[in-house]
Amino acid sequence: MWDLIEKGLEHNGLITAFAFVGVVMWMSVVLSKRLTFGRIHGSAIAIVIGLVLAWVGGTLTGGQKGLADLALFSGIGLMGGAMLRDFAIVATAFEVxxxxxxxxxxxxxxxxxxxxxxxxxxxxxxxxxxxxxxxxxxxxxxxxxxxxxxxxxxxxxxxxxxxxxxxxxxxxxxxxxxxxxxxxxxxxxxxxxxxxxxxxxx
Structure with missing residues (x-):
């Protein structure tokens, strides 16, 4: 059963990446509210979690792309790549x-x-x-x-x-x-x- 789920997640890497980042952000907001009463913003906690996960991924695989070196999270490499990064910059500029x-x-x-x-x-x-x-x-x-x-x-x-x-x-x-x-x-x-x-x- 898990093999089937894992294969599905790997084949839909970008969707998996968005879902994973969403979960991390949700956890960060909860931690911000519960542990710091909103004094430390959830995005700051999310950044720290991301850095730790990148270190863990790189350590486990010996690779250079952090968590994206794990097949299950390969979509994070695309999500954090230049294409979506530039799209986010342009989208932010349009909101000014x-x-x-x-x-x-x-x-x-x-x-x-x-x-x-x-x-x-x-x-x-x-x-x-x-x-x-x-x-x-x-x-x-x-x-x-x-x-x-x-x-x-x-x-x-x-x-x-x-x-x-x-x-x-x-x-x-x-x-x-x-x-x-x-x-x-x-x-x-x-x-x-x-x-x-x-x-x-x-």
Missing amino acids: QATEARKAGLIGVIALLLGTVLPFIVGASMAWVFGYRDAVSMTTIGAGAVTYIVGPVTGAAIGATSDVMALSIATGLIKAILVMVGTPVAARWMGLDNPRSAMVFG
Whole structure:
């Protein structure tokens, strides 16, 4: 019986991947509500779970694709690949509402520019400090510091090596986790109590 189910899941890898990620997200939201009372966002917990599962998958198989190296979860490789990644980026961009962005005013524009430029400078500087001093590596890791999605997209476009792109993703993930964990704790101190301040901070 299980062999039949396993074969069906393997033959429908992408559907299995979506279902698996859905279960992980559901578990993350439950853990967020039950263990942290919503202080740590479910997506932060999901990222940590994903990293652990990737390590487990790579350790079990000795492969380089994490959980996707297991036949049962091979669809995760497609789901996390460039095609759906780029689709998600475009879909997110289409959801941007200019009217809401205008409400933040000039301070929102300044915050957007600083939120893009400063992480890039910090990321590129850290890359230089740790010996990645060519323009491609510094640009890729700097882009990853802006967000972990931009890093690999930039790296793929300018010909970065896989290890540099992995570092850019790791840089962005660390930043994302720190922000998601730290923001609820410091929200009251920073005055994050209205949509405008939240947008500027974001």
